[in-house]
Amino acid sequence: MDVPTHSNPKSLSETRRSKSIPYQTATAFRRASSTPTIMTGDTQTTPRAPRSDNRRVQLLDAAARLFCERGYHATSMRDIAKAVDMLSGSIYYHFDSKQAMLLAVYAEGARRIGQLVDVAVERETDPWKRLEAASAAHLHALNVSHRDYAQVMIRTLPQDADGISAQLREIRRHYEAKFRRLIEALPLPPDVDKHYLRLLLIGALNWSHVWYRPDGDRPEVVARAFIRALRRQAAERG
């Protein structure tokens, strides 16, 4: 159930636009990519696949947990290293920098919530039911099944990491488009502002990490209450 479902290295690297971004060494990039990028030069040696005891995932899990618990700036590379019983310098074999780790966690968080939402939405046909399912999946990822990764993705602001702010914004924009489409599909009277309906719902969902308690109502119950409050009876009947 709670087994971490990491993306394979390929899909991770695909969130990156170009090899020229300065947050991963050529070596680390080659590692992360499943398709061995053989250079055009003739003296180039063919790269090798990651070893079976590769601890990149362990490292990312620890980073996600600590970034979630303490926040990015309050977590040191030594903290992360200690969590997986490693020396801080060794992290730099897997990641180019602390910011690169944050970006990786953030992207993985977006991928996980996105996947959960997609699966949940597919099962429904009614527009309101689809939105409710998406909300429940979002809440579930954020507070139950993928807390660490998802909360880093939700709570990290672009200004927290200057060098990768553009990437962070793009990832979030891409995710939120799902909700934009779901709300666009709602049968609403023309006097209802879809823009603010979206901001109202997403804001409430994202704020849930502050008040959500595992021993309280389950995500589906919360989602139903939220959608119920937004779904105006009059619009329904008309």
Add this chain to the structure above:
Amino acid sequence: MDVPTHSNPKSLSETRRSKSIPYQTATAFRRASSTPTIMTGDTQTTPRAPRSDNRRVQLLDAAARLFCERGYHATSMRDIAKAVDMLSGSIYYHFDSKQAMLLAVYAEGARRIGQLVDVAVERETDPWKRLEAASAAHLHALNVSHRDYAQVMIRTLPQDADGISAQLREIRRHYEAKFRRLIEALPLPPDVDKHYLRLLLIGALNWSHVWYRPDGDRPEVVARAFIRALRRQAAERG
């Protein structure tokens, strides 16, 4: 218009429970308190009032601005000192620690939003209008008139400052009680869950710092849109 309306030192110190908390020296506390606490000992000299060129407020303004822009952990005492053209060590004449500064900014933020909300609510009588006015005031403080202080108060989580987490929680609880009362007063059918109605609204309001743009709709417009979405037509007519 944008003149900072700081609380006087007395009201600030009142948010503190006891003199024994370890985040302000005896000296700094005496400074902050308007009623000079004369000790029972006989050899005690009477303390003097703060000088007219006291820069405590300037310092707090700078801290609020930097905490808001970069976050608490990403801001150093030297950054704050530099912002008011001071040496970092000199800050410790006014505040006992970095955490004490955060607490002061946080408390002042809560005071300012609280005051704006109180004033706005007083002008209305209809329960829904009162809630809408409170929402507009909240949005206004958070994104326009008291951005720095208010955003620190909203965005800072208890786990960001271990030693003062209880105080932070208490201040926030006290503020949110205003919304609890406003929603309690709404004429709602019994099937509407007031608990989740509150979480929905407050979450959306607090998330506004992510998307609010000064050249977009004014806070009152946003608040009206939010309340409109929550105020179900059916309930209104019944």
Add this chain to the structure above:
DNA sequence: CGGTTACTAGCAAACGCTTGCTTGGTTAAT
């Protein structure tokens, strides 16, 4: 299949710099 080679994954130790905070002394407002 055994040996050689190539390279992954990590250790150990440091680099230069920044951190929150302290202390002793000085100046200027009251």
Add this chain to the structure above:
DNA sequence: ATTAACCAAGCAAGCGTTTGCTAGTAACCG
């Protein structure tokens, strides 16, 4: 004359990152 307010200097600890090196693993070759 008193002392609020600040400076100058520095402390120990911690920061992100780099470097030189090596043990162990996997792919290849005869």
